[in-house]
Amino acid sequence: MSNHPHSAASAAPSLTANIWDERRPLADARLREIISDARVVGVGESAHFVAELNVARASLVEALIRDAGVGSVALEIGRDEAPLVHQWLAGERPEELQALVGPLTAALYGTFLDELRQRLPQDHGIRVLGVDLPNSLSIEPSVAPLAGVLATIDPDASELVQATIELAAQVKGGSAAASATSWLALERDVQDSLTVHLARLRARVDALAAVHRTDEDAHLWREARDLAETAATTDVMLRAMADLFSGTGRVDDTTIREVYVAQRLGDAVHALADGERIAYVAHNNHIQKTPVVFDGVVTAYPAGSLLAGLLGAAYRAIALTHTDEQVPEMAFPASTDVGFRVERVDAAAIGEHSVEAGCGEVLQSAAATIVLWDAGSRTHITSIRSQSATTEVTAATFDVALVFASAATDAAIAALSLD
Structure with a gap:
């Protein structure tokens, strides 16, 4: 595949888009430069339960572990589940992941963790950090x-x-x-x-x-x-x-939750050995560096914004999103263990000055694109997809984005009878 830059869409002339090769996740020189001084690298997703995003995140995190000094993977799980996930990822537990953790964690991270375990050597020594409240939000x-x-x-x-x-x-x-x-x-x-x-x-x-x-x-x-x-x-x-x-x-x-997560990640950073880093794998809305804004209303100050304030350039955020016409979405209420089902719904339209529009025509010849921009005022970005909606962003919200042509529902959802 070609890795030469293409011109981005005219709607966002300051963006550049390159083909992203999942087999060589860190091949792009600018991406390597962006994460070169990071202590924490946020790896996001615009929607839960998307097969392509889970596989891509596993590929990216594996590369960060192998080539960029990442020794810990922080997840949207509590300290109650982290030891079990750690043991499973290390191959110390023979059970299926869903037998060890709740159905929500298995739905959110099952494919990602399964892919990551297959990619890592048996003696990888990677730590799993549960930096969130219990996923069940039970006490x-x-x-x-x-x-x-x-x-x-x-x-x-x-x-x-x-x-x-x-x-x-x-x-x-x-x-x-x-x-x-x-x-x-x-x-x-x-x-x-x-x-x-x-x-x-x-x-x-x-x-x-x-x-x-x-x-x-x-x-x-x-x-x-x-x-x-x-x-x-x-x-x-x-x-x-x-x-x-x-x-x-x-x-x-x-x-409330975001401050809790940021504090846990901050504590983990202070305990890092020289040269060691953390990959924080969560939804885009948690890893982003600016407030979460829907329809002009600030709904949260995310952990990523607090980490950016604490760590400065030592925190970097990589968004993952897609240009598919449909996306998996949670339907409430439902008589399942997690209180919802996952349905495919129409995705929000791609905005003229969105991250997704920055792909230009590159996605016509590739499954995934890496979109890069400068954080200066000349870069005009206003939105990115979030679940089946869009959220308002700026050039400072993320450092780079990976955009995928499709957003299939993860097979783990059917296996857990949540579809």
């Missing part, structure tokens, strides 16, 4: 291990812990949608009691962790603080999602 995955830690270091909290466990167990679901529905079904006093118990438990753990920060069990107190913070933040985020699904959500509420 039990954080409270249960917290109870185990506190049984050792703070037995006096047992009554508070037990009451919190009983309340948290009433929120059930395999996804944010399902858990939010479960939470909405609770009586108001139960909802509020859960929040109060989590706040009380978090405050106690924070206070005692400060007192015991030099003790021999200080590491257990640090773990307890992390778990208590995760449980309390999940509860607040669960309330935000419940408001969203009930039509009373507040603008920017989902930033």
Whole structure:
């Protein structure tokens, strides 16, 4: 395949588009230059459950591991699932991935992880970081291990812990949608009691962790603080999602989750060895470096924007999108473990000054295109596809984009009976 630059569409004259070869993901010199000083590389997707994007992300991450010093892969999963995914990726677990983790993680990352495991050598040593809240947005995955830690270091909290466990167990679901529905079904006093118990438990753990920060069990107190913070933040985020699904959500509420993710990634960066990097694999709306804007309304300040503020040029964001006429989309509600089904719907029209329009005619002769631009004012970009809609962006939102001609529904969706 040719790797010579082509002129981009006249709608966006400052963009350049080259054929992107999945077999040589980092062949483009400008792409290599863009990531050369990065400590964290965001690898996105414009829509979940797209086969081409999952395979391409595996190819790109494998190249980042092999040729660019990436030693950790951060995913949109919680600390409860990360050890299981780590063991599976290392070939230490013989089970199918969906048998180890919830159906949502298997749907989001199954094909990507399967492709990555096949590409990596057996002794790859790659770490998997769960930098997000529990994917199910249920509280039990954080409270249960917290109870185990506190049984050792703070037995006096047992009554508070037990009451919190009983309340948290009433929120059930395999996804944010399902858990939010479960939470909405609770009586108001139960909802509020859960929040109060989590706040009380978090405050106690924070206070005692400060007192015991030099003790021999200080590491257990640090773990307890992390778990208590995760449980309390999940509860607040669960309330935000419940408001969203009930039509009373507040603008920017989902930033709660984004700040949590950015803090976890920031902590991981501080622990990196010299020359080591992290690939943060998530939706475009999480990795992007500017606010998420739909129809002129800011809906969140994403983790990527916070990382860009923290790391500057040491954070780079690679968007993945497509020009297909249809795209997989989540249909709510549904009687599945995750509370939705995946349907093919019409994708939003490609905007005149969109990232997708920057491909020009290159996609007529290739399956994928790499679109590059300068972050200066002369580069005029206004939108990129997001799920079946579009979101407003600027030249500063991403550093580079990979654009694909098709967006087939991932085979994992049918295997999980979510279609």
